[in-house]
Amino acid sequence: MVATSNNVLALGVCDYPEHVPASEWKNHAEQQKTLGLQYVRLAEFSWAKIEPSDGIYDWQWLDDAIATYVAQGLKIVMCTPTATPPAWLIQKYPEILAVDAQGQTMKFGSRRHYDHASDIYRQECKRITTLMAQRYGQHADVIGWQTDNELGHEGTAVSYGGASAERFPKWLETRYETLEALNEAWGCAFWSQDYSQWQQICPPNLTAVRQPNPSQALDYQRFCSDMIEEFQQVQIDVLRALSPNRFLTHNFVIFAQEFDLYKVAKNLDFVAWDSYPIGMLEFFATWESEQTKSEFARTGHPDLVSFNHDLYRGIKGGKDFWIMEQQCGHANWAQYNPLPAKGAVQLWTAQAWAHGASSVTYFRWRASHMAQEIMHSGLLQQDGRADRGYQEVKDFDTSQFVLEKVNARVALLHDYNSLWAYNLQPHNKDLNYWHQFMMFYSALRELGVDVDIIHPEQLADKEYALVVAPALTVVTPEIASYLTQCAKNCPIIFGPRTAFRNDSGRVADKGQFQLIEDLVGIKLANFDSLRPTLSQSVEQTETSTEFSAKLWCESYELTGANATHTYLNGPMAGVAAVTNKGNVSVIGALSGSLIKSILKAALGEVGIETFTLPKGMRLSRRGDITLVLNFNLHDVEWEGTTYPGVSFSTLN
Structure with missing residues (x-):
């Protein structure tokens, strides 16, 4: 099709x-x-x-x-x-x-x-x-x-009135059946929020003084x-x-x-997405420096682009996807809209293929003369002359891009309930679900590793050499079962806030990890949300190697696991920061170097080769072909070969 x-x-x-x-x-x-x-x-x-x-x-x-x-x-x-x-x-x-x-x-x-x-x-x-x-x-x-x-x-996506406001109570009644069940699930005893009639429940906007009930907001997002x-x-x-x-x-x-x-795409034949690599830089929000954004201002950051490719390939269980709109010049909608570097359109096209695209559709044919997108480019300029992207498309030889499978051996677990629950109460203004997820994703990409991004339920469909769950905040009994079964044959690495909430958004009665405590062998001791000026030192027990953690740190009480890393300073000094029990590890400290170190060791243990790639360079494999992609504006030498700036090459 x-x-x-x-x-x-x-x-x-x-x-x-x-x-x-x-x-x-x-x-x-x-x-x-x-x-x-x-x-x-x-x-x-x-x-x-x-x-x-x-x-x-x-x-x-x-x-x-x-x-x-x-x-x-x-x-x-x-x-x-x-x-x-x-x-x-x-x-x-x-x-x-x-x-x-x-x-x-x-x-x-x-x-x-x-x-x-x-x-x-x-x-x-x-x-x-x-x-x-x-x-x-x-x-x-x-x-x-x-x-x-x-x-x-x-x-x-969200309307706070009209038909949505009218239908929300009916949706809740179907979900919970009784008001008693809803009041319990939402924790309505807090601040006297109990409901006695379904019609009393409104969308979670314009709540007085402070934020709305997060369980109500989570359910509204689901609705x-x-x-x-x-x-x-x-x-x-x-x-x-x-x-x-x-x-x-x-x-x-x-x-x-x-x-x-996963639900919205369920009845589609395949998914497509609209790729604008330069505008994507703004999704770094506060977690990357302006210097990094400037370095990739004309090519986009390779991991932001590839993350979306891998996400959309995974939505339908590894099926090829389309790029339905591919940037081919300057966009109009971002805060800043630089002109792409020469070669960027070909680089983006090749990268899309390498991650599983079967088709790339350029946006748009001719730049608009009118209305909201008058500043947006096309393959043709407004007067009909060929723009920069036109020649790049003309020179792009598709015959070498055969549609083989992307055979990733590493999976990252992604879940929208976890995303919504995390972002409703981030507890640190510089942190959100995507930030934490991308720390793990980028570490793997910097090591030259291909990944699938999947829902935990998809673990039943394919065997992996390594599974990583960067921010699986909401864990249900069903998800706990998938994780437990997976851990019998495959190492799993969890990130902070794992299993902190149940399906309603509440913390479980026995606290974090209740549904998977036998798996991880720990209880939460405490968590620490760090100001930008604060950091925590983390030491690897065996080698005394130190790492610096920012933004978020969790410490753990051991109930069967071993501490592989501990905190050296601050209120959690001497307490476990990273733990291991059999096939399962938990990383509690947000440190890019720490995460990368642990992932590199885990990859080595399962026989996956890693690389030390220069900044802005990535490897991607499809079938028997490995592409080296250079997102830097300048030439880069790596392992005896010089790779031109803004280019892709086949690795011999």
Whole structure:
């Protein structure tokens, strides 16, 4: 179901024929074919163009555009236009608009201005999707569909009023059945928050004085995730019925955390995501220096890009993914938008392939003359001249990029309940789930190791040489069972805050590790949230090697494990910082060098080769090919070979 030619990487482009005169379409299609592109993505924001007023349709422009591309041998990826309900629809049904955290109703004039829980809007989406699928669903050159666009992105996953506010109590009643169970799960005895009627429960915004109940906020995040899953399923059902044998996908976004991707992607054929490596630098937030951001300002940081590749490959259990929007010049939406370095577009394309992409779609064909994305580049400039990325795509030889499997032997465990619970109460303003997760991920990538990013439940599907759980804060009995079974045959390394909360977001009655104490052999002694000026020294017991930990430190009471590292100073001096029991280790101190040291030793014990890579260089393997990727602007010498700046090479 994936559009590829001769089992090699396919290339395509996002195009908006409705943005330019029809007289230019033929020339654009001819250029796209000459460039080696295979398909064009269309119509994602075209609802008002298709249906300019209620029940009045104009299909001719889209029919003609499709015919123009097809005449050049290009295939079509069709999109449902539901990310942009038109003005007449908002005027007719203003109740579909979402409500923000301040209680203000969103207005028309941008995109994704709707409440996913709205039955009215779902029916309108079903109607327009049905009409599109009836017209194009069995077109010989329509190879697949993208649902909506970047679901939940830019803070649009959550609505705090309207249909969501109305449906939330009903969702809770289904989940908990009784108010007594809900009050217990949420700890409503705290601050006299007990509920006596379901209708008393509101979305967790505008709570007085301090933060809302974190268990309520956690459940609201789950509820909103479920609403997005239901919203998309309406379109999936229509497309499956009316457009059989075409793929269905969705274009997710950078570090998506607005909903549970494992659930939302469940009924898609494969996942896609939108890659903007330079804009991604802002996701470092406070944990990387401005110097690092400057060093990678024109290439993006290799680990931020590759993390998302590995995440989306893992969402569907290792299945190839698509890049549905690949940056090919300067973007427009980040705080800073430098021009990419020469060679960056080819580097990003090769990196995507190496991590499991079967197709890369460049955004966009021609830079827009209008509206919100007027500052965003395309393969063509606004006047139609080829931009920098055009030549790089033209010179990119896809024949060497065969679609083999990515065979990672190391797994990192990722879970959205843990992400939400962690970030609701980070206990340190400079720390969050992604920061902690990336410390472990980057350490592995710096060692030249390929990884799968999977949910704990996926441990049952594949055997690994090493499993790492950087921030598995929420542990349920089911997850505990998967971990226990895995540890019988495979080493597991846990990070701080592991198993600190149960499924409702509360701390278990017997404290951290209650469900896996037999596995880890420790109890929590204490934790320490460090100011930026504070640090804790950690010593490895056998070698007396010292490490410096920042931000977060946990100490442990031993109930069966051994202490491999202890704290040397501060209020936890002399207490265990890192422990081991059989196949299971727990790292309690956030120190990049400490984490890397422990991972390197563990990798050696299971026979996985590690490397000492220069800064900004990474190794990625697919099938029998190993790529060396240099994200530095300058040449780098490594193991007797000089690698040019902003380039990729095959390792001999």
